[in-house]
Amino acid sequence: MALNELVFVGLGLYDEKDISLRGLEEIREADAVFAEFYTSLMPGLSIRKLEEMTGKAVNVVSRRVLEEEGGKLIFEEAKKGKAVFLVPGDPLIATTHVDLRISAEKQGIKTRVIHGASVVSAVRGISGLQNYKYGKAVTIPFSEKGFVSETPYNVIRENKKMGLHTMCYLDIKAEEQRYLSIKEALQTLLELEKQKKEQVVTPRTLVIGVARAGSIEPVVKAGYIEEVINYNFGAPPHTLIFPGKLHFMEAEALITLADAPEEVREMTE
Amino acid sequence: MALNELVFVGLGLYDEKDISLRGLEEIREADAVFAEFYTSLMPGLSIRKLEEMTGKAVNVVSRRVLEEEGGKLIFEEAKKGKAVFLVPGDPLIATTHVDLRISAEKQGIKTRVIHGASVVSAVRGISGLQNYKYGKAVTIPFSEKGFVSETPYNVIRENKKMGLHTMCYLDIKAEEQRYLSIKEALQTLLELEKQKKEQVVTPRTLVIGVARAGSIEPVVKAGYIEEVINYNFGAPPHTLIFPGKLHFMEAEALITLADAPEEVREMTE
Numbered sequence: 001m002a003l004n005e006l007v008f009v010g011l012g013l014y015d016e017k018d019i020s021l022r023g024l025e026e027i028r029e030a031d032a033v034f035a036e037f038y039t040s041l042m043p044g045l046s047i048r049k050l051e052e053m054t055g056k057a058v059n060v061v062s063r064r065v066l067e068e069e070g071g072k073l074i075f076e077e078a079k080k081g082k083a084v085f086l087v088p089g090d091p092l093i094a095t096t097h098v099d100l101r102i103s104a105e106k107q108g109i110k111t112r113v114i115h116g117a118s119v120v121s122a123v124r125g126i127s128g129l130q131n132y133k134y135g136k137a138v139t140i141p142f143s144e145k146g147f148v149s150e151t152p153y154n155v156i157r158e159n160k161k162m163g164l165h166t167m168c169y170l171d172i173k174a175e176e177q178r179y180l181s182i183k184e185a186l187q188t189l190l191e192l193e194k195q196k197k198e199q200v201v202t203p204r205t206l207v208i209g210v211a212r213a214g215s216i217e218p219v220v221k222a223g224y225i226e227e228v229i230n231y232n233f234g235a236p237p238h239t240l241i242f243p244g245k246l247h248f249m250e251a252e253a254l255i256t257l258a259d260a261p262e263e264v265r266e267m268t269e
Numbered sequence: 270m271a272l273n274e275l276v277f278v279g280l281g282l283y284d285e286k287d288i289s290l291r292g293l294e295e296i297r298e299a300d301a302v303f304a305e306f307y308t309s310l311m312p313g314l315s316i317r318k319l320e321e322m323t324g325k326a327v328n329v330v331s332r333r334v335l336e337e338e339g340g341k342l343i344f345e346e347a348k349k350g351k352a353v354f355l356v357p358g359d360p361l362i363a364t365t366h367v368d369l370r371i372s373a374e375k376q377g378i379k380t381r382v383i384h385g386a387s388v389v390s391a392v393r394g395i396s397g398l399q400n401y402k403y404g405k406a407v408t409i410p411f412s413e414k415g416f417v418s419e420t421p422y423n424v425i426r427e428n429k430k431m432g433l434h435t436m437c438y439l440d441i442k443a444e445e446q447r448y449l450s451i452k453e454a455l456q457t458l459l460e461l462e463k464q465k466k467e468q469v470v471t472p473r474t475l476v477i478g479v480a481r482a483g484s485i486e487p488v489v490k491a492g493y494i495e496e497v498i499n500y501n502f503g504a505p506p507h508t509l510i511f512p513g514k515l516h517f518m519e520a521e522a523l524i525t526l527a528d529a530p531e532e533v534r535e536m537t538e
Binding site: 010017022090092093117125128137162164249 | 287290291359361366368374386394400406525
């Protein structure tokens with residue numbers, strides 16, 4: 001007997017093996033399977049392999065289908081049986097997914113969530129910094145047509161005042177295959193520093209760059225911006241962290257796990 | 270040929286089916302498998318089933334083994350071959366795991382991380398509130414011998430001033446099978462309000478209670494404290510969120526997905 005429901009399943013961070021056993025079961029029992037890949041990049045994912053593993057066709061939907069058409073296509077299937085919607089990372093971190101869930105419930109479609117590994121916790125974990133010391137997070141957008149958003153600079157400044165770390169997600173435009181790099185993000189912030197002159201982001205500011213969290217070859221590199229800006233992090237996705245005050249255990253983690261200069265030890269509170 | 274390494278594998282949130290396919294592979298290829306269950310509660314987990322699924326014996330280690338003995342037991346195996354260390358949620362969110370990783374690397378043991386679903390992203394997701402609007406998180410501890418920590422009250426106050434949401438993790442003492450409930454956490458905070466009188470936590474403050482995130486029957490309930498404090502959330506683990514300023518989409522999410530009163534719509538910015 002088919003249930004009328006929409007199940008959000010998180011695919012995790014890297015490839016088709018990052019789904020949970022529970023998520024895999026949900027796909028196998030589905031009447032229709034949809035997926036979106038524009039909110040995050042899963043560098044190793046093969047949709048064909050996912051289809052072979054599950055025996056189900058995966059319908060990849062575009063931003064247009066979800067945001068302009070409001071997910072109608074998905075709801076039609078969820079009204080006939082069990083629809084599964086696959087998303088990179090952990091579902092509902094992207095606002096689009098929350099919107100879709102609200103629309104579904106308002107139409108009487110039951111929804112459930114199967115969680116997956118998310119950049120939100122993964123990067124916090126491998127940064128070596130303490131979860132409780134992260135303040136508000138921010139996305140550094142592409143600078144389009146000469147317009148540079150001041151928001152990231154201001155968020156980093158406010159967090160620093162409170163001794164808190166800032167997680168900076170870097171913008172992606174998946175449909176154009178453009179992923180903001182750590183280098184570009186730092187260039188943007190140094191440019192803002194020139195205008196604002198508040199000593200928030202200088203060549204001697206300590207940062208942590210993280211590339212491909214959750215992949216087979218993640219890179220975590222801590223250092224001063226003047227060094228990190230020229231470091232070769234390799235392929236996307238990238239993430240950037242501005243540490244606040246460091247506990248001595250955090251300094252040890254940065255030195256041992258992220259190749260930070262030894263003098264970071266002297267920067268602890 | 271055996272590698273000398275220590276692989277941290279996240280088990281996710283609820284039971285043995287929340288591990289990723291990649292995590293399962295790592296266990297199957299391991300020479301020795303360890304696990305700890307004192308940093309988080311996985312309500313549905315059966316170690317026996319995990320052993321059946323993988324064909325490996327799982328050695329559960331206590332807080333004492335990890336924190337007092339510094340993980341010596343695990344390192345001995347990692348020096349002979351491939352040791353896997355299973356942890357609830359996503360590895361390295363608990364400071365203990367970061368400490369263990371630093372010690373391993375300092376002894377020349379290579380380490381890797383296989384991520385899992387974490388309460389850090391799962392509760393943010395199912396709360397319906399936006400990831401970017403969470404400020405610093407805090408743990409509400411058990412009040413022991415009449416001592417009540419003011420920290421959670423102060424963190425909620427500071428986040429609210431900035432319009433930010435506060436994620437409150439609730440203390441667990443797994444070895445005594447004690448898990449702080451939403452009701453107990455709210456009682457503690459109302460008690461602090463009586464002393465501090467800063468109108469941060471009152472019976473008319475909006476909160477969101479989340480029980481058993483990632484389980485088959487999670488509960489998400491938003492409302493005023495006077496209502497939520499008497500709501501039956503059922504078994505642990507519980508989490509509590511203090512919303513800051515609400516965007517209208519967040520209000521819609523709370524009404525539709527968390528049974529918040531309709532008037533929440535009038536509280537948006």
